[in-house]
Amino acid sequence: MRQCNITINIIDNIQKVLWGKLFVNCSVNALSTIMQCKLGKIQSNPYLWKICTRIVYECVLVAKADGTYFDLPEALETVRHVCINDDSGYASMYQDRQHKRRTEIDKINGVVVDLGQTYCIDTPYNRMLVDQIHAVEQSYLLS
Secondary structure (H helix, E strand, O other), X not given: OHHHXXXXXXXXXXXXXXXXXXXXXXXXXXHHHHHOOOHHHHHHOHHHXXXXXXXXXXXXXXXXXXXXXXXXXXXXXXXXXXXXXXXXXXXXXXXXXXXXXXXXXXXXXXHHHHHHHHOOOOOHHHHHHHHHHHHHHHHHHOO
């Protein structure tokens, strides 16, 4: 690859990177979709931020049970940073909702719910989001 001038990045702990990305998607993507709001509203609205915090907390617990430790305040700061840096943007899942397409909720929050069941960790906020998104999908996929 180097001979072809392709940049190579070797990541020592890919699980940490993947979980970190999942935290952002579980919280920001799903909340933006349900609330039909821009990403910046999640961190600026204290009620949405409280829900976001609980979603990330569940994700951190499941990640730890799965073998990857995260500091909750650091994980939350990463999510807040995404909200601030893309404050006028919309989540991809929200765009799916606008275009009445099936979302990827099962591959995001659904994974946390499933792993939570595997490790006997309750994930009510992630479960609620999965159910709410499916209810939204049902409303336009069957009409």
